[in-house]
Amino acid sequence: MFTVYDSKAEAYMIPFFAKSTGEALRSFSDTCQDKNHIFAKHPEDFTIFELGTWDEQNSEFVIYESKKSLGNAIEYATDLLDDPDQLKLA
Numbered sequence: 001m002f003t004v005y006d007s008k009a010e011a012y013m014i015p016f017f018a019k020s021t022g023e024a025l026r027s028f029s030d031t032c033q034d035k036n037h038i039f040a041k042h043p044e045d046f047t048i049f050e051l052g053t054w055d056e057q058n059s060e061f062v063i064y065e066s067k068k069s070l071g072n073a074i075e076y077a078t079d080l081l082d083d084p085d086q087l088k089l090a
Contacts, residue, residue, distance in 0.1 A: 001051045001061070002070075004028070008045045017054055021070070024048070029076040043073035 002024045004013045018024035028048045032039045039046050048070045052063035 001054055001063075002028075003049050003051055003067075004039075005047045005049060006045055007047070008042070012049075015051060021050060024050070025070060025076070028070075028073075029078075032073045032076040033078065039073045040077055043077045046073040047071065048073075 001015050001017055003015045005011075006013065016024070016027075018027065025048070028039075031037050032043060032046075034040055049067040050064070050070055051067050052061055054061055
């Protein structure tokens with residue numbers, strides 16, 4: 001289970017599920033590279049966190065004692081590095 005924190009809104013987005021951390025990071029990375037998405041327009045504002053796991057075999061949540069930061073959108077916006085205007089920090 002994962003969420004994204006928006007530092008400008010000072011709020012966490014609705015959690016989402018992925019089968020693995022790698023799958024969640026691939027989805028986040030793809031979104032960070034979509035020039036029309038807010039993550040790509042303001043990558044410095046968004047950080048992805050892992051909150052816990054969902055066991056689909058026994059229908060149980062395991063919520064971590066503390067959330068795990070998996071990085072800021074800037075780290076995943078690799079396609080935008082060729083366009084410096086996309087990475088202007090506020």
